[in-house]
Amino acid sequence: MENGRAQFPFPYQPYNIQQDFMQALYSALNQGKVGIFESPTGTGKSLSLICGALSWLTDYEEKKRKETAALLQEGEAALSTSAAQSSTSSSSAEPDWITDFVQKKAERDLVSKLKEEELKRKKREERLEMIRNNVQLKYAIKRKSCEEDEAFKLLQLSKDEQVEAAGEQEDEELIIAEYESDDESKSKSRLYGADDDEDEELVEEHVTKIYYCSRTHSQLAQFVHEVQKSPFSKDISLVTLGSRQNLCINEEVRRLGSIQRINDRCMEMQKNKHEKQHLEEGVKRKRGPAKGVCPYNKASALQQMRDDVLGAVHDIEQLLKLGREKHSCPYYASRLAVPPAQLVVLPYQMVLHEATRRAAGIQLKGQVVIIDEAHNLSDTLSCIHSAELTGAQLCRAQSQLSQYADRYKSRLKAKNLMYIKQILFVIEGLVRVLGGKVGQNPQSQTTQAGTQMLTINDFLFKARIDNINLFKLQRYFEKSMISRKLGGFVEKYAGSGVTLHTQSSSNKENRRTEGLNRYLQSLQSNQSAASVLQADQQGSVEADKILSASPMMQVESFFMALTNSNTDGRVVVHRQGTLSESSVKFLLLNPAVHFAQVLKECRAVIIAGGTMQPVSDFKQELLFSAGVGKERIVEFSCGHVIPPENILPLVLCSGPSGQELDFTFQNRDSPRMMDETGRILSNICNVVPGGVVCFFPSYEYSRQIVSHWEASGALSRLANKKKIFQEPKKASQVEQVLNEFSRCIQKCGQDGGGLTGALLFCVVGGKMSEGINFSDDLGRCVVMVGMPYPNIKSPELQEKMSYLDKHLSHSQGRSPGQALIENLCMKAVNQSIGRAIRHRGDYSSIVLCDRRYSRPATLSKLPTWIRDRTSSHATFGPAFAALRKFFLEKKQKQV
Incomplete structure (x- = not known):
């Protein structure tokens, strides 16, 4: 297999940048690299990951099949030759029988092993093929689940009796069993809730697979939907993993609400199941009431549902629906499906935390891990292990x-x-x-x-x-x-x-x-x-x-x-x-100490995101510190699919009155600076249609500057041009504010009413700086007020800077601690300004209000597709003229 591939299966003709992305990804996986991949939102990153990675997996499996067949053929030929030579030489001089015996045994063992591997592979493929094509199997499962309905109803009817009879016997469940600290040879807690014989039947060896991780369940669901639309949807065996809270279908347990109580009740029911199995086998136990057993956790039903999970691509909602139809637990069925699955989709906490990996049955040895939305990977690792x-x-x-x-x-x-x-x-x-x-x-x-x-x-x-x-x-x-x-x-x-x-x-x-x-x-x-x-x-x-x-x-x-x-x-x-x-x-x-095991065990690790700049902290903190050599790291960054004329990034060094824009902590509170910011926004709102999203460096400064504008009358002047919205304090109110913001812009676009759209005040690192899309008219201009440096007086941050200065090497005249501060700031900026431009036909302007953005070292940390089109302006006039011209041209094209 070569490191590249000429063509990739794709649902449509891929953009050039998508083709380049897939080529680079294929090569990285083939060579066992650690890749940092950046592809802006709207460029089809998910589909490129799917088609590039699964193309490699398909080719890799085909290569292994051919190699195994060739080795098997060579082994059998060697055995035949050896046998022939042995028969011809038997009449001549006495052979070295010890050497002959050892050689033959080695050859026979090799052939036997190859045959065994080939047999396992064929069985696995035949079973998956049967699952995909045998419709009668589904009817059989349906009949089976119908037959089990009566037993399920009887269990439901007996609950009240179980509760009434609970009494003192319940305390047995609360007593810690006798502890043998030195007995390390004992097996760990069963994962599947089946007895030993059933475990042997159900648990399989892990095939080569790709673990795809992202931050939230909604992002994982979007990825699964992309897989369903891809050319691989009919051939790939995929399983989505989630927590019990996400996948439990037992209403009695779901009603408990909290993750901890759901986990505890589920584990307790499994323990009761094992006790019930021993009782049925004739093992005596103390007198007491029957204990609650989950009706959805039956080995036969789990095995059947596992086959269904592998037979088609399901997201979590579809898994829940399937589980209710089959009266079988999606949580345990999905874990049973991990070993034979080719693509496992899961939240990245499940991969990054060793104890969680063990509990979920995830084995990383020789596998591929893709971590998407990885811009905060370092922080995530620190949080998980703090x-x-x-x-x-x-x-x-x-x-x-x-x-x-x-x-x-x-x-x-x-x-x-x-x-x-x-x-x-x-x-x-x-x-x-x-x-x-x-x-x-x-x-x-x-x-x-x-x-x-x-x-x-x-x-x-x-x-x-x-x-x-x-x-x-x-x-x-x-x-x-x-x-x-x-x-x-x-x-x-x-x-x-x-x-x-x-x-x-x-x-x-x-x-x-x-x-x-x-x-x-x-x-x-x-x-x-x-x-x-x-x-x-x-x-x-x-x-x-x-x-x-x-x-x-x-x-x-x-x-x-x-x-x-x-x-x-x-x-x-x-x-x-x-x-x-x-x-x-x-x-x-x-954080590298906990990421090192992932990097060491996996064949390849891909760290991907829409905005990965600046990448220096990824390499220093997570890769070099974990012992990854430079030769194993590859970087790929592609441009955007939008035409160059659809984005206008501007750096403002001064405002309309000539006031220099320097939002350092010492200067930003001055009335002159706040007044100048108000004038900049007022001018922007005059020429920008639709939505303007303005980011402030902190909640405190946002409150301070808005209060100042209220007192000076600047806020009412802004409100005469665009309706003003503010990021809510409660996360539960975000959806409502966004809906009202969107409705206002649509209404203004239809009947005007004196307003030209809406203005939304947000905070960098807040509820609207990540994961929210301000596409099309919702975000025609994103304004960044100042530079959101973290609080350098924080003891935690000072200790982190001191640690980096002590353990990492200096680069470009800056200490690692100083680089951390700048990288944290620019990462937050990149996430915020990335809220606009969400698809090929979108267009937007980005206004960075602070002279410090014009420094080459700072500009270099912007995403490539923004940096290459950014212009810095010492005075406000030319910048404003460029902004007005940009939107005038867009308006003329629409007409």
Whole structure:
């Protein structure tokens, strides 16, 4: 197979840039490279990825088939020759029988192995062909699921009886099993919910495949729809992976709402299923009521649904529909389909996090990974592997675990009690670092405000937990599933306000337990009130989400984070006046340490996005630091499909009155600078039809400048030309604002009414700077006010800069820390200005208001297709003339 390909299957005649993209991608996959691919939105990036990658996969499989057939033929020929030589030489001198025996055995083993591989491949292809073409199979599955309806209804009818009979037996599910820390040879938890024999039948070896990852489920769904439209839709076996929350069809479980509760209930039902299987096999168990088993998790139905999943291309919604039709679980069926699938579509957190990869049955060895929408890959890796704990969460976790150990101390084995005591000891140390004590209300405990940045080792010494083996604790968390057990315990006894008690306990013990329970509930109610206040102030409900999760899960994540290398992370100790609001946060400084395994195991890794500039931080932070050599890295950046005359990027160095535009932190608050910005927008709104989207560097500056314009009358003058909209505080309101913005522009285009469109104020890095399309009239001009540099005074950012300066080499006279600041700024700019120009026929202008954009080093970090057409203007007049001419020409063409 050569490194290139002349033609690629495509649903239409590809653009030249699409052909170039596919050629470069094919070559990168063939040579096992790490590729950074940039293709602007609107250039058919997804389709190019699909057709380029699947063309390579098809050719690679064909090449393997030919090589195997050739080797098999050679092996059989060698055996025949060897046999002939042996018979002719038997009458002559005595042969070297040992050499002859070894040679023949090696040849026979090779042929046998090749035949076995060929047989497996043929069986796999025959089965997939049968799935695709055998319509009768589908009818058989339908009949089978109809026959199972009665059993399903009987299970539904028996639920009330199961709930009533629950009683004391339920506690068995909350008790941690005997822990054997040294028994590493035991098999891991079953993934599929089937017994050993069924596992052998269902689990297959992994074929060569492509893992396609993106950020959100909606982006993954769009990609799957592109696959369905591609020439490969009939021949490719594809599976889409998602969480239980996305794929569960058991309404009883779905109603639980939170991811954690859904996961816990599903795992519990699987455990009950195994117990039921053992009971049916004649294994005795303790007396008690029948436990709930999921009616959708049956091995035979899962196997049939897996075949259906592989037989056609489905997105998540179609998987759910299929699961309901078949009465079979889409979550487990999709995981069963991973080994034989050629294309696996999944959120990139599932690939980037090792524990999640293991749980999902993802094997990367020798496979291809494509990470799309990867402009924030470094930040994503850091977030996935960072962890934060508040004082309130620590106190809740300590309280819950103490109550758990107290209640079941007579039923827990000594080793379990030992590890629980260690966990409580570590939690106590963390609370001590925050200046508090366990056993008291964290709301009433005051701490001295301040922030400390510590290495992992220094933090462990400060907390006085350096003598605890965190690696053993981590293994205990994983094997004992104590976080899940504790979550079930709290849900049963405290979630609904039920007093913790046992029938056999004394009154004194009852009173003590009630006190602990009241304290637990007071923590929850106090924190809930604080969360509501925070939600009102910040327009988010993140704190409520944290409350609904088990605090022990957060503790477990933090413990795991502390097992990182001392040089790769820092711990931020943040005291906020009260213990409840104070926090400890693990900050990952070296995301490459967790990306290195992906890069090492995979045959090839493709990092793709609409805007990948500046790429220097990708190479330095994620690739070179992970041990990838320069020779393995390839870069590809293509232009846009739009004609050059459809985009007008301008850099403004001064405004209409001659005021120099320098939005540095020292200058941007001056009334003169804010007035000049108002005049620039006013002039732009005079000549730009439809929608103008204006980005400010921060929420604070957006509020400040809009308030200034209100007082000066500039805002009302702008409102006379275009209706003004502002980015909402709450994410739930974004859709509504966008709809109103769109309706206003359409209405103005139809009847005028004195207005020429709408003006939308947004914030860089906010809710509208990524993932929102301002195509056509919605975004005829994007204005960037100033440069959105991050807060350099942030302790986390300062530590990151210091780490990079220490571990990475300097380039172009700038330290890696300084480069990080500039790259973060320009990445945010590129994402924001990329909201316009979404297809071939679109056109738009981009106005960058700050003289600093005219610096060659800054211009070089714009996307190539924008940079090559950008002109800088020292004075406002020529820039405004170019803007007016641009839209006048577009208007004349439309007429």
